[in-house]
Structures are given as structure tokens and as C-alpha cells.
Amino acid sequence: MAHYKLAFLGFGNVGKALAGLLIRKRLELEHEYDLTFSVTGITTSRHGQAVNLDGIDLEQALKVSDFSNLSKSPSESDVYQFIDQTNADVLFENTPVNYQTGQPAVDHLKYALERNMHAITANKGPVAHAYRMLTDLASQKERKFYFESTVMDGAPIFSLFRDTLPAARLRSFRGILNSTTNMILTRMEQGESFDQAVSYCQKIGIAETDPSGDVDGWDAAVKVAVLVNVLMDFRLKPEDVDRQGIREITQDDVSRALKDGKRWKLVCTAVRDGERIRTKVAPEMVTSNSILYTVDGTSSIVIFETDVLSSLSIVEANPSPHTTAYGLLADFLNAVKS
């Protein structure tokens, strides 16, 4: 029976959902995956941090508002000291995304890998900005840098290509990858104004106070960069994506389209073109014959064209922090199986 020490960097909705999932799956992991785990560290931005090499009580961690009560470590330390103190086998990095540079998450993941930890993240920033460096480092350390939850929550996208599509060459993809804009467009179809729809998304917790990361297409562009870097083996930065958000789509545009049996969607595309890859994020009007038409609310889709399967789509509906947490759990189980 293998035992793994886990550390959590960030303990927001996703971190908490992962803790809940680990509790729920504890016996199953023991019986079917022959492994046990303990959480030796949790650090949060606003509620302090806990380090306990005997294992933090996860049920308690889900209840308290001050983590220092759970800690056996004397005092607050910086993230690097925290990573060292946890003595973990696996670091789960779940801090907010930095679209521009991926920092400081890049440095934190690098530090964990250098200390022979598997580095697992739901944060797109480090993948968009430092995929090659972190993957090479992981490989050199015989550890894994995995990030299944960065695109389409916990739906298998990276593991799909890694483990189920050997010898397949990705030629292009097309999809709806940003839940917030998709929900905004869906609400506008129901008669809300853009601002009302944004407020709704803020209320249900899928849009930030400043919604521009979603609305201006940055989140989608970062996901395009992630997919292109990882699945098409091509270095592309988010700012290289031809990007247009949904601010110019009016309520009137949306309802006129709907009357014609069409819907506006923020569509991501990437297409190999010789040595280049053309990428784009832009609103598109799709007809009811398009599979994109049926992907509404917070659902997402990606359609892959490969040299061996001409059209393979993955669709995820009803995502939540629990779905994202599952991607992290899957990464953990896949990292330690190999």
C-alpha cells in the first residue's frame, strides 16, 4: 500500500471540493488503487496556513476559517517555506490565474518539481506560459506536471491525447471553452441585457467582479494557447491568439439570431497551416445543425480533427467546482500509477 502526502496551495472552491472528493473516495482509493493519503499542508491567501506532517484533519479543514488552529508548524511562512515544510509527494496548485505571465504559480510549481513532488494544477496560467519548461523539469525529475482541470474543468482532454489516442496527429480544433461568456449569451437569449447577464454570472460565482478576463476573450485565448502548446506541440502565447470578445454582441443581435434559429457563441479555433497554427477567439453565429448550437449555459465543447479520426468531440455539461476537483484527483491517480 503506497502512501502519499498531499499539499494544497490555495483552498478556495476548487481546493475545498477536492478535499471533499478525497474524503468521499478515501476507501475506494484504498481498495481499488491500493493507496492511502494524508494532507500535510494547506495554505490560503486569506485564512492562514496549516502544516501537519501527521496529516491535517480534512473534515475540520472544511469547517474552520483560521487554518493556523490546525497547524503544528510554529509560524506563518512564505510559499516556498510552506512547500518545503509539507514534505509532500504531490502539490495541488489552485491559485487564481494570471493571464499575462502565469506567475507566481509557475515558480511555485517549478519549486515543487525541483523537490521531487508531482505538480498538479487547475491554473491555466503556468500551462500557457511555461508548459515546456515545467514538463521537461518533471520528466527530468521522473515526476508529473499535470493540469487536466485547466480546460473544460475535469473532462479528460489532455489525458485523452496522452493515453487514448496514440499516434494521432491533431490538425485543428474548434470549440466553446469559456463558460461565463456562454452563460451570458444564453441569458441574453432569455431577454436579459448584457449587464444583467454579467451580474447573474457574478451572482452564481462564475464571473469575477471585473469580468473582462472572460468577456474580452482572455480566458478563451489562454485555453487556446494551452491546447496548442500541449496538443499541437507548438509554442503560442495567449497574446498571439487573434482575440475578440463578446462586448459588441447586443441583446438585439442575440434575439434576432434566435428568431432565425441561430445562436451567437464565442468560438475558439486553431488550425495547422503549414508550419504555422492559425488561432482565433471570436463570436460566431451558429445554426441549429451545428453541434455548438446545443452547448449552452456553462457547458463546453471541443471538436478535434486528427489524421486518424476526422471529427471527435468532447462535450461537458453542468460543470462545477466538483468537476474541476475531479480533474485534479484524476491527475493525482494518473501521476502515481505510472
Next chain:
Amino acid sequence: MAHYKLAFLGFGNVGKALAGLLIRKRLELEHEYDLTFSVTGITTSRHGQAVNLDGIDLEQALKVSDFSNLSKSPSESDVYQFIDQTNADVLFENTPVNYQTGQPAVDHLKYALERNMHAITANKGPVAHAYRMLTDLASQKERKFYFESTVMDGAPIFSLFRDTLPAARLRSFRGILNSTTNMILTRMEQGESFDQAVSYCQKIGIAETDPSGDVDGWDAAVKVAVLVNVLMDFRLKPEDVDRQGIREITQDDVSRALKDGKRWKLVCTAVRDGERIRTKVAPEMVTSNSILYTVDGTSSIVIFETDVLSSLSIVEANPSPHTTAYGLLADFLNAVKS
């Protein structure tokens, strides 16, 4: 560099497409998967058989109509002798399906596994009727019994659950799994009668002379049984599926539905219900908000509900014998990697 000897049992459209794919991917397999292969045997129902331990010339095999010219083996033998003579590491079994018993493919695959070959098939029959026995035998022999191409051609379904969804419990699925009936219904929407649509499917090679296997829902029921046996760990025979085909759907039904923005689809479902699993194949009218609505022609879809991802769909469009062949290649590469 590992070398694998491959044997082909059946060399119809799928076997030929696999041969073509192996030729096309030969260098890639050598450089990226560190493996080489030779085909030491091909047996066909109507064009004789070839055995050559030095490797059959695959380009030639795609051209000839009498395989005995390619053979170094003295005379025609039965399938068991053929399997022995090939001395193969991997048997690709691609003979026509027997919905009722899965035979004789079950016995052929069993024989290959007993001789320490990986057994790979695109034939649903043996999976529906002997999944547990063949999988247990494979495990005992430290070989693999893989069958990715039996449901949704080469799209990853079984490897998805095997390799990308650890600790996920499948609660239900729903989908369109039979291309022929889906194409018939699509053609009927375009104004053809049932008989015309069936003729069209026969002409393009996706329906048999006797189309009842598709039209009466047998093929779909066998696929339901395969998915339930493999992914839900429950023994179910094709005849246990509550099965209704599309014979009672008239051209009039189809066009009236279409006028209302709806479409008839032959829908497969399986739902856990306590200790049982309720399964069904039946025509259903779906609306344009349903993702099933957009799956037309020979495309297929399955929507999985698991305890960790509430709705994950896989959609495959534009299948062909090449797609099925890819599933066999993927099985081969996945079998030998582990």
C-alpha cells in the same frame, strides 16, 4: 526496439484499412513508439490465406485477390492451425459479427490468448457474449483483450474509462450508437421512403443485404450490452435489452417531426437502478435543444453520467473503415505499452 508479429483474421474493409494505416504509420511507430512490426499471417473467408514468418508484403496484400500467392505455408489450414502457424504476438480479429453467440470469434480470440497473443477485435459479438471470460484469460496470460473499435468505431470509449477516468463510477449512458439507422432516419428527413433509405445505406456499404440487424435494433442492443458489461461491470446479454427498432417510424412521422423542429433518433439508454441496470433501445423524438438532434448521418454519440462528471459526451462524426482501423491500431499500441 521491440518487434511485433501481427496476424489478421479477416481482411475485409477494416482489415485492409488497418493494413494501410500500418504502412502509413510505420516510420512514426519506429521513431516515436520504438517498435517495428511484421505481418506473419492473413486469413480471409474468400481469398485464401497467407502465412509468412519473414513478413508478408502488406502493399502486395492490398492488391492481390488470391492470398496463397503471398504464402510460404504449404497448404490451407483451419483457423486454429493458422493462428499457430503465424507465431504472432498480436491477433487482429475482424470477422463479421454473430449477434446471437459471438461465435466462432469467441473461440478464436480465446485460442490466441491461450497462445500468449494479445487479442484485439473490432467484432462486438465476443465482447457482448464473453467479455469476462476473455478479459480474465488475458489477465492470467499477462496479455490484453482490447476492442476499442466495437462501439463508435475508433473513438476512445473503453480506453477513456480505463485510462482517463480513474475512480469514476458510471451511473447511466444515453446515445445514438447505430450509424445505419441514423443514416436511414436522416435520408427519410430528406424525403426518401424507408425502403429507399435502406437501399442507399446498402449502396454506400453500411447496411447488409438483410438490414434487420440494424433496423430491428440488434446492433444497437449488442453495443448497449458491450458498454454495460465493460463499463458498468454488469452481466447483460443483448437479448436482455428492451429493444425496439425503427420499422414503425414512417416517412410521415419523420417529416412531421422535422416541421416541428424535432427529429426521430434510435436512442440507446442504460440506467443503474439499485442492483439492476435498466436498458433500452427505442426510437425517440428529440428537440433542437438536445445534443442528439445534431448527430445525423453516420455520426454517433454517447453521453455518460458518472459520480464525478455529471455529463460527459463523446461524439464521432464521419466514421469510415479508416476510423475503425485506427481503434485497432490504438488497441495494439496501448496493449504493448503496458
